[in-house]
Amino acid sequence: MMNDIKEILIDKDQLAERVRELGEEISADYAGKEILMIGVLRGAVIFMADLARAISVPVALDFMAVSSYGASTSSSGVVRILKDLDEELDGRHVLIVEDIIDSGLTLNYLVENLKSRRPASVKLCTLLNKPSRRKAPVHVDYNGFTIPDYFVVGYGLDFAEKYRNLPFIGVLKPEAYGG
Numbered sequence: 001m002m003n004d005i006k007e008i009l010i011d012k013d014q015l016a017e018r019v020r021e022l023g024e025e026i027s028a029d030y031a032g033k034e035i036l037m038i039g040v041l042r043g044a045v046i047f048m049a050d051l052a053r054a055i056s057v058p059v060a061l062d063f064m065a066v067s068s069y070g071a072s073t074s075s076s077g078v079v080r081i082l083k084d085l086d087e088e089l090d091g092r093h094v095l096i097v098e099d100i101i102d103s104g105l106t107l108n109y110l111v112e113n114l115k116s117r118r119p120a121s122v123k124l125c126t127l128l129n130k131p132s133r134r135k136a137p138v139h140v141d142y143n144g145f146t147i148p149d150y151f152v153v154g155y156g157l158d159f160a161e162k163y164r165n166l167p168f169i170g171v172l173k174p175e176a177y178g179g
């Protein structure tokens, strides 16, 4: 697995430090409130697990699965709900958690979809942001790292379901994705 990595872009310590900072910021912003954290399967789960434990206000967890990529490296632009929430959103403070915002097509759709369910608030926290790739506008409330247009994997991010368990964000060698 490590043979497929060209360089480590964000190492384990940098990830832990940024997650700690985001947790503090979010805890302060939501003081006296409860958060319903919505993770976007599957990429968000590793970040979500660490972020939830860095937050000191009560956090409930729910998940959605949407599809826009499949095994391809670029977005098809089609967003489908594969698994919907178990929780009701009315009156809840929703915090969407993502691993990466790329074209923005997934989150542009998801934010509007969740807002239509009458939550008290909807905010978005992403670990990584690639603004240079944006096709649809997305308002990011909490951003871990803004990164260049590299093909990154690890800490939840995959290529064809591989590399999610790497403990860092790494740049994939072009040979590893047939580039």
Ligand code: PRP
Pocket (backbone or CB within 6 Å): 040, 041, 042, 043, 044, 066, 067, 068, 069, 070, 075, 098, 099, 100, 101, 102, 103, 104, 105, 106, 107, 157, 158
């Ligand atoms: C990736 C990533 C985001 C989305 C971002 O998910 O985890 O959810 O694409 O792309 P966008 O901004 O261009 O919409 P993917 O569809 O690969 O599924 P996964 O989370 O299961 O890996």
Ligand code: MN
Pocket (backbone or CB within 6 Å): 040, 041, 042, 043, 044, 099
């Ligand atoms: Mn995803």
Ligand code: MG
Pocket (backbone or CB within 6 Å): 043, 069, 157, 158, 159
């Ligand atoms: Mg993926």
